[in-house]
Amino acid sequence: MEGLILAADIGGTVIRVAIADSQGRMLEKASTLVPKGHDARAVPMKVLELCDALSIKYGGRRSISKVSIAAIGPLDITTGAIVRPANMPYDRVPIMEVLCDCFDATFILLNDCNAAAIAEKLVGAGKDVDDVVYITVSSGIGGGVILDGKLLLGKDGNAAEIGHMVVDMDMGMTCGCGKKGHWEAYCGGNSMPKFAKFLAENKYSNVDSILARKLREGKHIISAKDVFNYARSGDEFALMFIDKIAEINGAGVANVVNAFDPSVISIGGSVTLNNVDLVVDKLKPFVERYAVNRVPKIVPTPLGHDAPLIGAILAAINPPPKSVFKSL
Ligand SMILES: [Zn+2]
Structure with missing residues (x-):
């Protein structure tokens, strides 16, 4: 019998772990x-702790033949580590x-x-097209790009x-990575409160x-989360802030x-999935304003919070280039 897959999604805030069979069917999952x-x-x-709890009835660690880790970047794929993560x-x-x-086991590591x-x-969301981009708006902001059916990896993955x-280049918010003006420094969940304070004290x-x-x-x-709750309760500043975030998200998506001219952009991450109306719906007019290329379909991910975890399972079955860290 082929062994099981241990998949994990190591995010900035939450770790999700799943056990799947060799066909990629998810058997168990948990998060912490x-x-x-x-x-x-x-x-x-x-x-490891979650793996041990989830795999016990299948024979524990011995039952695992593939370990597939999806993690926030930047990754060092030669040593299999996350290096200086912003979040x-x-x-x-x-x-x-x-x-x-x-x-x-065989070990797979990817962003x-x-x-x-x-x-x-x-x-x-991209199963009928060749060109799809996934964007997460969560603790931070990240992306994955498949063009002409191929995952873009780059020299370091x-x-x-x-x-x-x-x-x-004007407000100069500092990103978790230490540099200024980055999209995530305005619209990532970890940065939003700092940006809101900046606007409350300056522009607004x-x-x-x-x-x-x-x-x-x-x-x-x-x-x-508080900022979104204030917006929902009609707080004037929170509503202006959400509009500002929508414009910056719209610029980022544009x-x-x-850059990539995809057919579909699928947006996930906890900030998005908990506020689809205030994030995805509101950014669309700004994409129209800033995009030169034909604007694609923009949707919240149909895979929910598990999109990276499901991807880790699928990558274990058919690993993309540069993702195999160690073969069995
Ligand atoms: Zn940055």
């Missing part, structure tokens, strides 16, 4: 929060150093959005880090509302349209 302590090895250790408090997360000792793009192409495209300093006052006072912990 990314540990944010001192030791980065805790991240792959969480994958995790670690300098280096040694995924494969930890996992390779624990399984007698989480590249994995999600594979899922979209094979079973999601880090193609389509679209969250770090420059969308602003004449707007008065409960959220604007709280941001200016600076003694409240405001999350991206950049993707102009």
